[in-house]
Amino acid sequence: MIGGMSWIATRTYYENINRLVQQRGPQTASAPLLIESLSFEDLYNLSDADDWDRAASTISASAKRLEQAGAGAIIICANSMHRVYDAVQEQVSVPVINIADCVGEAMEEKGVKSAALIGTRTVMTESFYRRRLVAHGVDLLPPDMDVVEMVDSIIYKELVLGRVTRDAERALRTIITRKEQDGADAIVLACTELEMVVDVKANVLPIFDSTRIHCEKATDWLLGSD
Numbered sequence: 001m002i003g004g005m006s007w008i009a010t011r012t013y014y015e016n017i018n019r020l021v022q023q024r025g026p027q028t029a030s031a032p033l034l035i036e037s038l039s040f041e042d043l044y045n046l047s048d049a050d051d052w053d054r055a056a057s058t059i060s061a062s063a064k065r066l067e068q069a070g071a072g073a074i075i076i077c078a079n080s081m082h083r084v085y086d087a088v089q090e091q092v093s094v095p096v097i098n099i100a101d102c103v104g105e106a107m108e109e110k111g112v113k114s115a116a117l118i119g120t121r122t123v124m125t126e127s128f129y130r131r132r133l134v135a136h137g138v139d140l141l142p143p144d145m146d147v148v149e150m151v152d153s154i155i156y157k158e159l160v161l162g163r164v165t166r167d168a169e170r171a172l173r174t175i176i177t178r179k180e181q182d183g184a185d186a187i188v189l190a191c192t193e194l195e196m197v198v199d200v201k202a203n204v205l206p207i208f209d210s211t212r213i214h215c216e217k218a219t220d221w222l223l224g225s226d
Contacts, residue, residue, distance in 0.1 A: 004038035005078035006160040009192035016215040056084035104136030116179035119190030159193035
């Protein structure tokens with residue numbers, strides 16, 4: 001696991017994977033994991049090509065260290081950092097499990113044809129995530145820039161710092177309701193921290209929680225069922 005982006009997200013990954021392993025095996029079971037937690041300060045507020053090249057180098061170096069330590073597969077515990085996925089996968093011989101592919105497969109299995117993508121500005125507006133969902137037959141609503149700015153601000157100014165407010169919860173409920181009105185059949189929750197302000201199980205639309213789906217795929221790999 002390459003974590004630290006944020007540490008709150010990494011905690012969620014660790015807990016989810018271990019709970020899934022425990023559910024599928026003996027109650028005393030836990031997941032055999034190697035975790036390198038990077039400093040989010042070094043990977044925060046990336047804006048230009050040089051910033052992203054630096055991020056690719058940092059995460060690739062982490063992946064190589066984990067491979068050398070014995071990891072048989074790698075997950076990047078963040079949606080936005082999958083922007084550098086291809087560069088990271090090129091640097092290691094073990095599989096790096098892509099979060100967007102996992103979500104796309106899950107949506108294809110459920111027959112979802114139209115969805116809204118909610119996450120950071122990078123995830124919502126750039127092609128690296130969207131094209132993998134589209135490849136699985138999912139038509140994505142175009143990004144609404146007012147929503148993009150609002151959600152990005154909530155994530156980086158509140159959630160990654162562990163702050164949860166009623167205003168953020170209300171804002172996300174309103175956004176999801178409007179996406180239903182715009183024709184979305186489902187929501188892709190493409191930011192781990194958003195589960196802090198979105199009730200995944202009780203909403204007006206089905207919620208595809210990228211973190212949960214990613215953790216399920218990692219658990220499949222760990223238990224040899226993938």
